[in-house]
Amino acid sequence: RGSCASDSSDSVISTGSEADSQVYKVVLLGEHGVGKSSLARVFGGVEEGGHDCDETGNTYDRSIVVDEEEASILLFDIWEQDNSQWLKEQCMRMGDAYIIVYSVTDKSSFEKASELRIQLRRARQSENIPIILVGNKSDLVRSREVSVDEGSACAVVFDCKFIETSASLHHNVQDLFEGIVRQIRLRKDSKEE
Numbered sequence: 001r002g003s004c005a006s007d008s009s010d011s012v013i014s015t016g017s018e019a020d021s022q023v024y025k026v027v028l029l030g031e032h033g034v035g036k037s038s039l040a041r042v043f044g045g046v047e048e049g050g051h052d053c054d055e056t057g058n059t060y061d062r063s064i065v066v067d068e069e070e071a072s073i074l075l076f077d078i079w080e081q082d083n084s085q086w087l088k089e090q091c092m093r094m095g096d097a098y099i100i101v102y103s104v105t106d107k108s109s110f111e112k113a114s115e116l117r118i119q120l121r122r123a124r125q126s127e128n129i130p131i132i133l134v135g136n137k138s139d140l141v142r143s144r145e146v147s148v149d150e151g152s153a154c155a156v157v158f159d160c161k162f163i164e165t166s167a168s169l170h171h172n173v174q175d176l177f178e179g180i181v182r183q184i185r186l187r188k189d190s191k192e193e
């Protein structure tokens with residue numbers, strides 16, 4: 001544990017006023033092997049290759065500018081850190097927003113994503129938390145088992161956003177995190193009214 005660079009030191013922008021810039025806690029959920037850690041590493045700016053950070057939990061801390069405004073994200077890749085029920089419940093409770101990942105090459109991970117969405121709804125009943133459903137591994141065209149249409153239809157049913165990504169090609173990963181920030185801001189604004 002802790003062998004990986006967990007907080008990226010290349011943190012893009014240095015903030016002048018950290019006190020008033022809020023940190024958004026974003027939690028990755030999804031079955032084993034769908035690419036959660038890969039997405040987290042791309043987000044965190046950790047170089048791929050060489051050391052293999054596997055399984056154990058990591059947290060990535062990074063600021064990004066979205067719509068000309070800076071946002072700090074604390075990304076938690078801890079869903080599979082251990083198998084305790086406690087941790088799972090903690091995960092369900094701690095996030096300001098969630099990224100539910102499945103692999104487009106694995107139908108059962110897609111079904112698991114729906115389950116997680118339901119669990120999350122149950123855990124945070126009255127709250128309207130931002131959730132993005134992510135179909136990862138879009139580069140693996142030949143082994144695709146879940147179509148784009150199935151993914152986006154599922155997102156409609158579950159009332160969340162949807163995007164397909166490829167952590168390997170870094171495709172849409174930036175968009176994913178910008179999307180998360182925009183959603184959090186939207187919900188926050190509507191709450192404050």
Ligand code: GDP
Pocket residue numbers: 030031032033034035036037038039054055136137138139140165166167168169
């Ligand atoms: P996790 O268990 O959800 O954290 O999944 P990992 O990030 O450890 O990824 C599992 C495996 O899928 C690894 O071998 C990754 O290299 C591979 N992988 C992750 N994302 C992609 C992707 O977008 N495309 C392809 N082709 N492979 C991926």
Ligand code: MG
Pocket residue numbers: 036037038054055056080
């Ligand atoms: Mg992992």
